Amino acid sequence: MGEFQRRRKQDSRQQLLAAATEAFCANGYFAISVDEIATAAGVSRMTFYRHFSSKAALAAELFRQSSEAAMPRLLAIGQRDFRERQVVLAWIAELFEANRASGPILRVFMQANAEELGFTQTGHSFITDLIVRLGQYIPAFALDPDDPRDRRGWVAAWLLLYEILDQGNHAARGAGVATDPLAIEILGERFLGFVNAEVRRGR
Structure with a gap:
């Protein structure tokens, strides 16, 4: 994996974490789905599962x-x-x-x-x-x-x-x-x- 790909992968991981934090804090853990986190982070559902199993x-x-x-x-x-x-x-x-x-x-x-x-x-x-x-x-x-x-x-x-x-x-x-x-x-x-x-x- 090249440096650009590594950085892009890391960026998408951080985007997911940041989006999840904001969504969870605003609406609670139960109310937020994987799809909503991925959408808020600007990535696909597939990208979510590349980083996190659930x-x-x-x-x-x-x-x-x-x-x-x-x-x-x-x-x-x-x-x-x-x-x-x-x-x-x-x-x-x-x-x-x-x-x-x-x-x-x-x-x-x-x-x-x-x-x-x-x-x-x-x-x-x-x-x-x-x-x-x-x-x-x-x-x-x-x-x-x-x-x-x-x-x-x-x-x-x-x-x-x-x-x-x-x-x-x-x-x-x-x-x-x-x-x-x-x-x-x-x-x-x-x-x-x-x-x-x-x-x-x-x-």
């Missing part, structure tokens, strides 16, 4: 890109005093505020997660990756899920991060207990309890 696969790629963009914010706690209460609360508040700013696309991901079986695994893989990356900065997260001595700690880490991310999504929608200031305090206390625990691996 609408769910395109949404998963949008989630991957969004997750990578959010990763520095999530990892920022590792560069701060992660054992200090006010530092942790400020970090979680920052995450919630960033999610509010990204509310429309987060709602799309929640809808895709509800409809597409494979999308859930995409989200779960992200949390697993987040544990690994946090483990480079915070000893409590340096866990091997395949090591029986680490297994309990790893599951606890997974559930902790899932809850923080999930409530951040609810904050973006202005829904549930995530709107209560106590939610940040309680999540922060759980995070502190995890990172400050003296015995993590049972060794």
Whole structure:
């Protein structure tokens, strides 16, 4: 494939992603079809399927890109005093505020997660990756899920991060207990309890 063809293929992929983002955010994940995305991107249905196997696969790629963009914010706690209460609360508040700013696309991901079986695994893989990356900065997260001595700690880490991310999504929608200031305090206390625990691996 020549350079021009590669660039053209990449351009059409980005056009599809941009068109899908706009359409999903305006109308929701459920209401938009592959044909509508392709038309909005100015490409054919065949071109869509050259890049993505389905609408769910395109949404998963949008989630991957969004997750990578959010990763520095999530990892920022590792560069701060992660054992200090006010530092942790400020970090979680920052995450919630960033999610509010990204509310429309987060709602799309929640809808895709509800409809597409494979999308859930995409989200779960992200949390697993987040544990690994946090483990480079915070000893409590340096866990091997395949090591029986680490297994309990790893599951606890997974559930902790899932809850923080999930409530951040609810904050973006202005829904549930995530709107209560106590939610940040309680999540922060759980995070502190995890990172400050003296015995993590049972060794």
